[in-house]
Amino acid sequence: MKECIQMTNITKQYGKKIVLNNLNLTLSSGKIIGLLGPNGSGKTTLFKTIMQIVRQQAGEIKICGEDVSYLTRKYISFMPDREFLYKNMTVYNAINYYCDMFEDFDLKKADELIQILNIDRTAIIDQLSKGNKEKVILMLTLARNVPIYLLDEPLGNLDPLIKHEMLKVIKSVSNDNNLIIISTHLIKDTEELIDQVIFLKNGQIAANFLKDDLLAQGKTMEQYYIEVFNND
Template identity: 45%
Template sequence: MTLVECKNLYKNYGKREVLKNINLKINKGKIYGLLGPNGSGKTTLIKLINDLLVPTNGTILINGKNPGIESKKIISYLPERTYLNFDMKISETIEYFKDFYDNFDEKKAYELLKRLNINKDDKLKTMSKGTKEKVQLVLVMSRKADIYILDEPIGGVDPASRDYILDTILKNFNDNASIIISTHLISDVEKVLDDVIFISDGKIILNESADKLRNERKKSIDAIFREEFKC
């Protein structure tokens, strides 16, 4: 079943074409890697799917409908930059999420935080960059959504924490949902991906099963990426 469909999608910022004729289907029950160099259009595509930007041309369908209030309910989105109030205590942030999202599972959030040894009375501003990122991921993954969109979820954390984050993503992944992970840290993430989407200069240049690519090219996704995007 298709959860997200982009048809002949274009996005311009002024005269600059950022996305050029994107055609893409995101199906249920899979983890996708949205991979591309800086400035290739990954975040723009993600913002369009999240209804934070409007297409210049073409259409996006979320569960068959245009993005809007309904689609925001079923998409759980981890933005590249945080939108949380760092003066809030963790427990207050959780209350905030509970108010905001019907599908937020408070119990799950506290369980995940406990595993991280994070005190609910601590404020975000007292935490390291890596811990903040983990808290945000916990909040996003504690929503019972159909589509999880994670923009650079492991960007600011050390390798050991990356494994924790990937485990958290995997543990909360179920057959009824899809996950889109945008990243340029490919070697850390690639083993959990079903499919990879390579985006270059606003165009999709490859959309294929990760294991099929490894089999055909006898190379890692990271090596294939380096090959495709050689400067």
């Protein structure tokens, strides 16, 4: 297992609001990690900081052993929680665009994911339902061959069938050489999938544990989540 992300004393503020507060985190490949926390706990900012599309005010980040910069983006495939593609793109156009922009984009893998997720290549992305849009973006994100995948709220407000398909696809991409981090509120939906759980509270790590350790204590993730966040 390789060390993929190492964050030391990371602080990020938006104006006077501290979003990440002296955060320390080390994550290795071979796992699917659930990043959980209430709204405003800093999940998206944590992802954006790893991507360096927002910059920390203090602290050090290493991605695959390299100091974080725009160059380390090549190690990360990021699925943001909002739309970012051109309005008139079809799925086919988006695949070609990704193929042109990202050297690590794997067309064969994209084909397989399209099959599993049952995506129509000719559809205009902007005209798709929210669930189908999410499927397309997930397909584009996972079709890249990178060591780190950051999925920001990939399952929000989706119907159970689409959720099931997406979870299946995420599981199929996971291997010993990559790290998948999913930020979500949907504890029950992701419980099956994830190996390690990180609770983020007020910009700090409130808990970081292996799912199996928790299960050994006879607790579910949801129970523990309520325990941690109910104290506010």
